[in-house]
Amino acid sequence: MNTPTIAIIGLGYVGLPLAVAFAKKYPVIGFDINKNRIGQLQEAFDMTLEIEHTQLKSVNVSSLKELENAEKGLFSTANLDDISKATIFIVTVPTPVDKNHKPDLTPLYKASETVSKVLKKGDIVIFESTVYPGATEDECVPILEKGSGLVFNKDFYAGYSPERINPGDKEHTVEKILKVTSGSTPEIAEQIDQLYKNVIIAGTFKASSIKVAEAAKVIENSQRDINIAFINELSKIFNLMDIDTNEVLEAAATKWNFINFSPGLVGGHCIGVDPYYLADKALELGYNPEIILSGRRLNDSMGPFVARETVKLMIKKDIPVKTSKILVMGITFKEDCPDIRNSRVIDVINELKSFDIQVAVFDPWANKEEVKEEYGIALFSDKNELANDYNAVILAVSHKKFKNFEFNNYTSSPFVLYDVKGMLPKEASDGRL
Ligand SMILES: NC(=O)c1ccc[n+]([C@@H]2O[C@H](COP(=O)([O-])OP(=O)(O)OC[C@H]3O[C@@H](n4cnc5c(N)ncnc54)[C@H](O)[C@@H]3O)[C@@H](O)[C@H]2O)c1
Structure with a gap:
């Protein structure tokens, strides 16, 4: 395979570090609808503070022309036409919930629409946003097909590779975290796995299907949410008993198989949100996810x-x-x-x-x-x-x-x-x- 040009759609906490990692080896076009963010990135300033100025400056390329003549580098843009050169699209847009805790797939739909306008035969679209199992193939792929007029798994392909980064964590950065990959056919899964292997130092794990990879991500965060909810519940009980929870946890943690978590507020757009994606899908299928939702209530x-x-x-x-x-x-x-x-x-x-x-x-x-x-x-x-x-x-x-x-x-x-x-x-x- 010739060196592909990669477009990253959504340059936030997830998209930018990924774009920088790929830009060390590939020509990367970073696309975001936020013009302000693009302006700052072109000046090598990352307001999320995930990427330092010098690191961003070292991969930054100031024009598409310059990128076309280079083997690697990152060109950031808010102009849709600029991404048409790409053959691999990686979508890293937000997946929030609305005020009723229902998954809001609007950014994902819009990003799929965007990609569909420039999709060509042979292209691969990889989703990284956290979703429920089935969202990539049931929700995003039809938008890609409709907008491009191309046929899935014949003209273009899809993949899913969840992101595991942890904002503010300077140790577990994107290249140092093992990455789960998947693809819509065995050949494409292998191609996607190799692509990530080239930049992820920690290696990759090729999941058997897109749905498995989607499910793996959403349960990682749901498990964390439930574990913290249990400790938060203990904290409330021990408070009534006038026992210090931290001291109890310190004592219990001396057992080899005690799982260590600490009580606290559970916010952010991952741990406090992702379980709702899984719960919503379960409810839709007629299953009431009692543990997942009670964990959410307790933490809230x-x-x-x-x-x-x-x-x-x-x-x-x-x-x-x-x-x-x-x-x-x-x-x-x-x-x-x-x-x-x-x-x-x-x-x-x-x-x-x-x-x-x-x-x-x-x-x-x-x-x-x-x-x-x-x-x-x-x-x-x-x-x-x-x-x-x-x-x-x-x-x-x-x-x-x-x-x-x-x-x-x-x-x-x-x-x-x-x-x-x-x-x-x-x-x-x-x-x-
Ligand atoms: N932040 C984390 O720690 C983290 C970790 C793992 C997974 N995730 C998941 O990764 C996804 C992205 O999260 P994030 O924290 O990077 O979000 P973010 O809000 O920091 O960044 C998203 C970016 O996408 C842009 N965007 C929105 N709609 C767009 C569109 N239609 N086209 C192009 N750009 C668009 C926004 O302007 C923003 O810059 C979410 O699904 C999240 O759950 C996040």
């Missing part, structure tokens, strides 16, 4: 629980609740990354507000404008902006930057400190999950 109850526990601790210290000011530290969905999407810290904040508490939110990682737009909150990103009389502090996200925070400089006396993730030594806080 943790934000209000944290807020109420903090209020109880304030009452115990005779701190008036109604007129109080609480500082919530962290709004991102996880530590040490700027991603605020589906952060469950908002549940803590909303529950506190229901007690008429004034809530200030501080996060040096998050973007002020994004937080304003997504949650309507005026974020503090510099500690010099904070007041010095908060009645309670909730350490909601365990950013490393919070490790040596001088709580006393920002609080009145007495105050309550609730350490959601148990980031501090036990005696340093009044409560933790």
Whole structure:
């Protein structure tokens, strides 16, 4: 096979690192509908902070012409015509849920439509977005066929290779994580597997079908969600017994087969979302996925629980609740990354507000404008902006930057400190999950 030109559709947390990895060996055209993002990428700036400026600069190519004359490199564009040269399309667009937790496949439909307009005989379309088993062949392929007038598995082919990256994790980067691959025919599966093998240092696992690969991804995250839900439930039980959950987990983890998870808020656009994709498909098939959905409910109850526990601790210290000011530290969905999407810290904040508490939110990682737009909150990103009389502090996200925070400089006396993730030594806080 001649060196293919690869188009990556959707240059977000998943698409950009993948595009950069492929661009070290192949000519890659990165396509995104967000012109602002494309402008920044052309200047070698990645606002997700997954790819450093120097790394992006080293693969960046400034024009399509330059890419055509090169063996490798990345050209980012928002212009559909630019991707028509590609023979392999990799789709990495979001797969969110709507407010009723129903899968929203709109970005995937739109991206399939986009690709269908430039699809040619012999091309391969690989989907990486997390979906339920069957979505690639039942939902996306018909759009590709309709838009292109080509016939699936005769004129063009499909594949699915789920992404396992973990935003903010500088150790488990895309090339270092074993990648599951699959294809719509045995030959195409092999071709796709070889393609990824060329860039994924950790190697690949060729699944027996697209559906198997789709299912493998969605259960990885569902399993994690359920495991955390169990630990969160234990945390609620141990709280009633006045037992510290972290100490119990530390003791239990000394058994060789104890599976270690810690309690916490489960947000983001993977763990807190993907189980709904599997659950929705199961419901459609007439099966009620009790464990998956009860895990989701339990995890979604943790934000209000944290807020109420903090209020109880304030009452115990005779701190008036109604007129109080609480500082919530962290709004991102996880530590040490700027991603605020589906952060469950908002549940803590909303529950506190229901007690008429004034809530200030501080996060040096998050973007002020994004937080304003997504949650309507005026974020503090510099500690010099904070007041010095908060009645309670909730350490909601365990950013490393919070490790040596001088709580006393920002609080009145007495105050309550609730350490959601148990980031501090036990005696340093009044409560933790
Ligand atoms: N972020 C993660 O850690 C992670 C890990 C594994 C899997 N996933 C899955 O990967 C997929 C992508 O997630 P993400 O975090 O990279 O999302 P993201 O929101 O960071 O990026 C998606 C990008 O796609 C672009 N886009 C949306 N619709 C488009 C279209 N029709 N055409 C072209 N571009 C379009 C957006 O502008 C955005 O830049 C999702 O299915 C997600 O569940 C994410």
